Amino acid sequence: MDSNEIMEEEIMRNLKYLKLLAERYPTISDASTEIINLQAILNLPKGTEHFLTDIHGEYEAFVHVMKNASGVVKRKIEDRFSNILSQEEIKALATLIYYPEQKLDIIERNEANIEDWYKITLYRLIEICRYCSTKYTRSKVRKALPKEFSYILEELLHESRAVYNKQDYYDEIINCIISINQAREFIIALSNLIQRLVVDRLHIIGDIYDRGPGAHIIMDKLMTHHSLDIQWGNHDILWMGAAAGSKVCIANAIRICLRYGNMDTLEDGYGINLLPLATFSMETYGDDPCECFKPIPDIKDCYSNKEEKFIARMHKAISIIQFKLEGEVIKRRPEFNMNHRLLLNDMNLEEGSITVEGKVYPLKDKNFPTIDMKNPYALTQEEYDVIEKLQYSFINSEKLRSHCDFLFSRGSMYLAFNSNLLFHACIPIEEDGSFSALRVYDKELRGKALLDELERVGREGYFTKNKERKRYGQDILWYLWTGKHSPLFGKNKMTTFERYFVEDKEAHKEKKNAYYKYRDSEEFCIRVLKEFNIDSPDAHIINGHMPVERKKGESPIKAGGKLLVIDGGFSKPYQKKTGLAGYTLIFNSFGLQLVSHQPFKSMEAAIKEETDIISTRIVLEKNVERKRVGDTDVGALLKNQIKDLMELLSAYRSGIIKEKH
Known part of the structure; x- marks a missing residue:
């Protein structure tokens, strides 16, 4: 033939x-x-990919890293103007691109000859924008242009002043923009276009939520991004479960917000009505100092003594409700193998002690007015009413629903993309290096098959109308937050109860999954990649979840560069531990670059003082030949x-x- x-x-x-x-x-x-x-x-040329993880509500630092693209914007300016502009001028131009509206307010008040400044700045921005757009088709650039200026911007980007016949035409466009008082709008449009063009695809490798005050602001920003994907973290899945109506996820989400003094996300962001919880906590724990439940030390200074006590009482009230609700799930799902976490059964309130894994510890707090030791996991009528009202508030928060719809539509348990495998925490592994098994419904699953099924069932917990399957799916969403074989958690247990009630830190220990022992092995990483059908010599695993403790000499580069951990401490409470404020990753046509960041001072300082995040770039891999779209x-x-x-x-x-x- x-x-x-x-x-x-x-x-x-x-x-x-x-x-x-x-x-x-x-x-x-x-x-x-x-x-x-x-x-x-x-x-x-291959488009630039930008990887971020473990943002944890730190919206100011997140917004800045998004605007400067982990230093890519500044490097583009240096590529075009390093022989023409001073470092101070480059810094000023970069700040203008990051924060055009705010920076223009300052410049327009102080600049003596604003028309000349407009002209110089427009030429510079057009040149940078043209440089950033050269790796894309005209069609793709056209789609990125703001509609109100698309025709003029397209003319400016695709015409050169060096062409003799068009020089006057080009100059006249700039002069006319200034004369009709449109320079400000064009500068803003060009700055935003540069921000968009420097990154072709954004990857968020989990944990947008909790700790910091602005997860809802971050979600608003992500929903406007032109091209992104999200690999769910355990903190994200908790909020997704809460939005689905899971009471145990709701209690956990509220507890964490109160622990970190983060009322903004709950009340201002999502309109969650905490009044029923506040009223109940004052009535039940009004005489209780709730010392174990005060906001963490880094946060408590933000509140008066009275506010701190108020938060502590709500914190204790929702924690006890959480422990009871968790008991219900553990009893309902024996396949989760979590009976060892039924700690309320092991309290001796007469002696003020608790037995954990055979060892007796004194309780730091002995006041449990809502616990009946004959049936410790039974909610009182008042607790039941509180969680019912909170559930109603979560389910009916339109903004939370829209954010979680987006997380489900753009998110997944993992992503295989351009020979990289992205997932938040781990692939559950046994001590002997084999893939751990978990029974989901009637199937015992491991590796990729386990992650696929957990994602499918978790989606049912949010979307299905079948009550039984919905409840099971919601229980799976909670298991993904805290379970031993959860790919999003990666530890044998979550010792929340012990951290509140037991002084001895030995009881607080959470053993990491064996994945973290094996991840330094190149052979192991290749085996994981093959499990997910990735068989390329250039392949990498990219994780977050476990902060890299650079202070102790830990490196984010594992297994000879086969695995990269880019959680370096976006979250402020972790920065003392890590010694920096996060890692990000850039993967462009020239290769792979790891960027470490120092703490972000503030958005106000970035605008007024032109202080960028101090970042250090490490070139991990440089391509012998520039990668093309075809690769x-x-x-x-x-x-x-x-x-x-x-x-x-x-x-x-x-x-x-x-x-x-």
Whole structure:
């Protein structure tokens, strides 16, 4: 059989699909033009990917890292203007691009000759914007342009002053923009366009929520991003479970907010009504100092003594409710194997002690007015009423619902993309290095199959109308927050109860999953990658979740560069422990770069004092040949499209399908 016969046979097999494709490309000319276009795109430089993880509500630092693209924007300015501008001028231009509206307010008040400043700045911004846009097609750049200025911006970006016949035309556009008082709007539009063009794809590797005050602000920002994916973290899944209506997830989410004194996300962000909890806590724990439940030391200074006591009482009230609700789930789901966490059964209130794993400890707090030791996991009527009202508030928060809809639509347990495997915490591993098994419904699953099924069942907990499957799905969402074989948690237990009530730190220990023992082995990492069908010498695993303690000499680079951990402490409470304020990762056409960041002072300082985050860049891998779109996952899709279009061309030319002129 010759090549023409093989092609004809292939066409006949795909005839139904090719006829549908012909609706979009009805002529030989249309199909040929698209083949030429796609083939050209394959040879463009690979777009820049930006990786962030464990943001934990620190919205100011997050917004700044998004605006400066982990230093990429400043490097673009230096590439074009390092021989022309001083470092002070480069810094000022970078700050303008990050915060155009706020910076313009200051400049317009203080600049003596604002028209000259506008002209110089517009030329500089256009040059940077043109430089950033060269790796994209005109069509892609056109789609990124703000609609109100799209025509003029397209002219400015694709015309050169060096072309003699167009020089006056180009200059006149700039002069006219200034004369009709549109310079400010154009500068803002160009600055935002630069921010968009420097990063082609954003990866968030989990834990947007908890600790910091602005998770809701971060979610608003992410929902406007042009291209991103999210790999869920355990803190995200907790809020997703809460939005689904899981009472145990709701109690956990509120408890963490109170522990970190973070009322902003609950009340201002999502409109959660805490009045029923506040009233109940004052009535039940009004005479209790609740010493164990005061906000953590770094936060408590933000509150008066009276406010601190008020938060502590609510904190204790919701914690006891949480422990009771967790007991219900543990008893309902024996397959979770969590009976050892039924600690309320092991309290001796007469002696003021508790037995944990066979050892007796004195209780730091002995006041449990709502616990009946004959049935310690039974909610009182008042506790039941409180959690019912809180559940109603969570379910009916439109903003929380929209944010969690987005997390489900753009998120997943893991992502295999461009030869990198992204997941938040771990793949559950046994001590002998084998994949751990967990029974989900009636199936015992491991590795990739386990993550796939946990994601599917978790989605049921949010979306399905079947009550029984919904409840099971919600229980799985809670298990993903705290369970031994949760890929998002990665420890044998969460010792929340012990941390509150037991002084001895020995009882607080949480043993890490064996994954963290094996992740330094290149052989192990390759085995994990193959489990997820990634078999490339350039492949990496990229994780967050466990803060890298650089203070103690720990490196984010594991297994000879095969695995990268980029949680370096976005969250302020972790920064004393880590010695820095986070890692981010840049993967562009030239290679892979790890960026470490020092703590962010404030947005106000960044604008007024032009203080950028101090970042250090480490080139992990430099490509011998610059990566092209054709070397990426998108390139593989485009190659398949080209193959289909070539078949369509053959079908037209052989008369199997007729052109529609």
